[in-house]
């Protein structure tokens with residue numbers, strides 16, 4: 001099949017979170033199964049230009065807000081990655097969060113279709129990801145309806161329902177979306193234009209990144225106002241767990257680590273732990289207490305408040321912890337304050353640091369991820385593979401990947417309610433486990449032997465691309 005894959009981030013070129021990782025790995029896994037995949041993504045200012053080549057003639061997109069001339073660059077590896085060069089839209093210091101995001105990602109979406117048409121890329125499937133791809137799915141049902149591309153199967157993946165792409169309704173006119181679509185069955189959401197809803201309405205097949213999240217988003221507690229629509233489309237909604245890109249995340253080959261290691265030969269891990277502690281300039285935990293690692297965007301989603309409430313008691317008893325992340329200034333500030341209170345026990349690094357992320361997974365005894373909701377979560381999978389026993393709230397993809405140590409196949413610690421007390425209870429269970437080295441090693445070993453290859457997910461997407469078997 002020919003698959004046109006549209007994503008607003010693609011690792012290693014651009015990444016703020018899990019979407020970038022998925023867009024960097026899933027297309028390749030599909031290509032390895034024999035499909036022809038083209039990934040289309042913005043040429044942001046931060047994308048390294050050195051290996052990219054200009055190709056094709058420029059295309060002019062006509063919007064009521066103005067014409068936009070776009071050029072295409074590409075990088076060719078296992079899959080073809082096409083970069084949309086529209087400097088007014090993408091030559092900026094961040095990916096998202098601008099007043100004209102509706103227009104910027106309409107440019108991405110419409111350029112993806114225009115380039116496909118220009119190049120004779122006759123897609124069987126157009127696979128959009130998150131709200132940034134919604135205008136493409138809409139265009140396939142409107143302007144492109146009677147073209148060859150209009151016959152492509154429209155697949156849409158929700159990587160995080162909490163980011164919805166909501167815009168003032170006046171943007172409809174700027175984008176050329178007819179007012180007749182501004183209805184409860186269409187693109188309207190609480191009197192605004194919702195790109196997320198647009199995609200949910202326009203796609204033939206909906207997917208999200210774990211089976212549990214697929215169920216949760218059909219309930220008011222997790223549906224962010226779209227649960228009714230998702231229940232309505234329940235038959236078309238599938239949960240496919242993300243994989244892990246073994247080229248990037250494998251402790252046996254990881255270039256960021258001072259020593260590599262494997263489940264059967266884990267001795268290098270001790271060196272990773274001691275170097276991590278030294279490089280973060282904290283004291284090692286006292287005897288019998290563990291080193292905790294935490295990585296992730298600092299937002300309400302990730303449960304930083306639970307950690308900030310529960311962790312100090314453990315630090316006072318001689319545990320140590322390393323925190324890496326950036327995001328909400330109030331949460332960053334709260335972490336920095338804790339850091340100042342426990343300078344020898346806690347290291348807080350605010351920023352994005354790929355190398356440190358790898359070294360935390362390889363050196364921590366436990367990895368803490370108490371998300372309030374979690375579509376899939378990649379870090380808990382990395383920590384399983386790297387031997388940092390994960391501690392998670394029982395939600396979404398966390399629940400689908402971590403098994404509590406009370407079970408025979410246990411690989412981590414799970415708690416059921418997102419409260420500071422429950423978080424603290426989970427940390428106490430970590431200490432108990434850590435003081436029983438044979439048991440700790442057994443739990444750790446089970447995690448390290450997990451199989452999170454992308455092949456399984458790619459096969460599941462392939463089936464959805466083909467559609468239901470003919471009767």
Ligand code: ADP
Pocket residue numbers: 016017018019021295296297324325326351352353354357376377378379380
């Ligand atoms: P989300 O997509 O919600 O941010 P995931 O756990 O699915 O969460 O994926 C996050 C990805 O981004 C992981 O690859 C993680 O290692 C990485 N990441 C997040 N924050 C940082 C950071 N501050 N420095 C380095 N990597 C980070």
